[in-house]
Amino acid sequence: MVLGTVAFGSFMATLDSSIVNIALPTIRRELNTGDNVEWIVLSYLLVTTSTLLIMGRLSDMFGRKRVYMTGFGVFILGSFLCGISWSLWSLVVFRLVQGLGASMIFAIGPAIIGDAFSQQERGKALGLLGTAVAAGSTTGPVAGGLLLQHFGWESIFFVNVPIGLIAIWRASVVLPASAVAGSKGFDIPGALLFLVGVTSLLTGVDFGASPDHGWAHPTVMFLIAAGILLLGCFFYWEKRYPAPLLQLKLFRIKPLTAALAATGLAFIANGSNLYVLPFFLQQLLRLSPQNAGFIMLAGPLTLSIAAPIGGYLSDKMGARWIASAGLLLMATGHFLLSFLHDQWTWHDATWRIALMSLGFGFFQSPNSSSALNSAPVAERGIASSLIAFMRNLGLVFGISLGATVWYATRNSYSMHHLVSPESIAAQIDGMQMAYRVTAGLILITVFISLSRGSNLLKQ
Known part of the structure; x- marks a missing residue:
């Protein structure tokens, strides 16, 4: 219930x-x-x-x-x-x-x-x-x-x-009703530093990926610098405040830290895909928005089946191996999508999207379970929010990464081949590079996932 x-x-x-x-x-x-x-x-x-x-x-x-x-x-x-x-x-x-x-x-x-x-x-x-x-x-x-x-x-x-x-x-x-840790005083300065710092950083990243601004725009550089500075102050403050918003000692728990890092990197790859894929389906394959939407449904439909299976297997075999195997499947899906072409049919895209989502489903549930199992009961709420935070942070950075790699590669291709950046050849080259980058990123995530070990708290 x-x-x-x-x-x-x-x-x-x-x-x-x-x-x-x-x-x-x-x-x-x-x-x-x-x-x-x-x-x-x-x-x-x-x-x-x-x-x-x-x-x-x-x-x-x-x-x-x-x-x-x-x-x-x-x-x-x-x-x-x-x-x-x-x-x-x-x-x-x-x-x-x-x-x-x-x-x-x-x-x-x-x-x-x-x-x-x-x-x-x-x-x-x-x-x-x-x-x-x-x-x-x-x-x-x-x-x-x-x-x-x-x-x-x-x-x-x-x-x-x-x-x-x-x-x-x-x-x-x-x-x-859940057990409470009790109120030792809420860390208002820490909360404000985190709130303003994250907002500034994410706004800068969002504007940086926009064609209207770009990474060299003064506003973008100021927002990103301010965000990094404020978050640095946040961590400095948390070390010294007696009742901090975030207990930094949590990051000494290796399975928790590895799970959070893996979450962020996996969602960066996912965010990049969510940005690039609709443009590929509609601009290069010339599908209607409705038909493109139906093809993209292969992702969540596969995920809805894979997620409970991945969670069940992780309970029996351990999160480390199931999550890492899921990441390998996910990396394979991204790598296969890096061969995208305007001559593909909808079948070519659909099974690759399904494979990518199958791996993501096998990764996500075991990884979250590993993080929660590793956290002390009194800190489980903050551990849960850290997972959600890394997910959202990854999506924002992923969208910016996909846009930046795609546009930069596309523009470089157009300069070397003397064609328009909007040409099909330039667009394909940029999108392919975006998927190569995310495939490599997920392979790095596999090693992080494997490093988590299996010594979880028994609770």
Whole structure:
């Protein structure tokens, strides 16, 4: 019952994200947002990523159930306000509220699963949770299309209200009260340094990959430098504060540190793929957005099957080997996609996407289970939020990596061969290089995954 309740919440939060993406063209047209429409997605992503660590700490201090239910309440309020937005910037502000609630849901969900299941069953449970996330990604574009066609863009936010109320009711009935670490004082300076530092860094990275700015733009360099400086100050402060937001001694736990590093690198590769693949399908294979969407469904559909199997196998054989084998499959998928060509049929792309997602499914659940098994019970909330943080951080950096490698290689090809950067040959060369880079990155991740060892805490 606990698994079903948390899975329902994860499904809802993931569904909302994929629904909003498909509604962006409609919102852009009806609210006349121009190129600023990206802030509807960016604002949500920034607030979610920059507050995950804070929410994990609050759940350790005051109890997971209380913070989790509060998160749903904030998410519902934000969704309702988004539905009544009258302009772009009102929608952006209300998306910040919605993202704050989503941060509580994403940060604490895996920790609740970790508390409810023994170490021998956590992998399977987290795999089933991964299936719910994949189902949300799969359902979002379909549900969003139906709502947009019949009820307008506002309905994609209003639909969260009744669903969210059901989720709060189920959480209040099903979720057990968790042990709390007690309040020794909340690290407000550390939280502010982390919040502003991550927001500055991610905004700089997002702008750097944009053709309108570029990495040499003064604003981009300032934001990235400020972000790095503030995060450096955050770690310096955490070493000295008696009740820090993040216990740095956690990083001495080798399986936890390896799992977090592997999460970040794997999601960098995944983010790059999510950015490049739609352009390949629509620009080079000349598929309609609808048909491209159907081909991309091969990813979440395969993931929904592979995630629980990977989790089950990790419970029996150990996370180290299953996660590492999954990464090898994932690297193989990326390497095979590096041979993409405009003469491919949809079959050529689909089975490679499925292979890549099969490996990702085998990796993700065992890796998360390994991290939670390694963390002390009193710090499991912060460990759970660190996993979610590395996931979001990886996606942002991955999108920037994919865009940067693709555009730089494409432009270099056009200069050496005296053709337009928009030519098919230049585009193919750039996309192929993006997948070669991610394949190499995942191979490095395999070695990190293997280094985690198997000496986990027994709890």
